[in-house]
Amino acid sequence: MEHGIIVGERATRFGEGAVETESETKPRPPLSGEPLALELVNTTFVHGGLRGSLVDALATPTELDLWLEEHAEAFPRGPVRRASGPATASHLAGFRRLREALRELSRACVAQEPYGERAVAAVNRAARLAASWPEIGDGTADAPADRTADGPVVRWAEPDPRLVLLGAVAVSGVELLTGPRRRDVRACAAPGCVLYFVRTHRRREWCTPACGNRVRVARHNRQRRP
Template sequence: MDLLTGEPLALDLVNTRFHTPSSVDHDALATAEGLRAWLAKQAGQLTPPEISLGPADLAAVRDLRGHVERALEAVRQATPPPPEAIAALNQALRAVPAYPRLEVRGAVLRRGTARDGTPLDRLLAELAEAAVALLTDPDVGKVRGCEGPGCRLLFLPAHPRRRWCSPDLCGNRVRVARYYQRHK
């Protein structure tokens, strides 16, 4: 199954752990290749690290994903997020703070943002920053779970009637199942 992307970066991170149509658990961040593939799909939202990430780096990204997932679920349930999730996000942000930078593109000056630190620390800080943006967005209460059987993907609906992570995947399975039940 191909990864679904296109949601806010923090949701795409949480959605790297999903069920396949045959209800098998899958973790897109289980291997370095999986992480590289996910980072490539996020190229428009994320600065990819310049080096390959090893097993300890994968574990750090998965750990941050777990903290984002727990904080997001708490916010969706209107309960206080776990203190360790907030501490982990703040630690990732504190490790490599962003600072403004003047960039020159031809004869045009532009304001950019830079971070110093290891590639892993910069990646974790960008992911934590995306999580903070989502968790503090007034629309975070609109984040929904897919209604497809066994699907655990989350999405921020652009339309209030949206019910599935993807109309082509879960939506189609639900419609086919309903059709089958009516014509059984």
């Protein structure tokens, strides 16, 4: 078990080498630290610069479990701890549908366009999976994963923990794209890059320093040409 995610017999390394092998050969998303909604959007990215190839970091259920593991600290603790057994194709399809909707809404946000009805409906539908409420526990039968020390027991309406996590990503999108931070959502200005980020300072134009360096080098080379 790492970061509290339990995945049955494969808990220690998500497949005892399956993901480990994939992660050695398949690039991981280059940007981290964004709101969960953008972290999901950014699981599709270009690797290799302007002439690089598009990579999908959520191509298999195993890769979904890896992504959930990497972001475990950002999710509600209870569902993370209760996620037993590997993710299914249905789980993967749900996260990919949400990713598509969040990418479209992020694009519209940056372009200052109205949000599309289909994308909004998809995000809102997923957000309902995160519905929860606090209860007073009996002090004996409540799983530690569902409560904090001396705090209430948290119950979720959705029994599938991974769907609760899907809902948490959708809630992140609702909060980001309807709150004050929506004004700072940006698409990376580097040619060929498809990543989104929340601008942390006024002059930030790139998702990562690598994209900024690539643009500056290209600009410098153009200026040196006779």
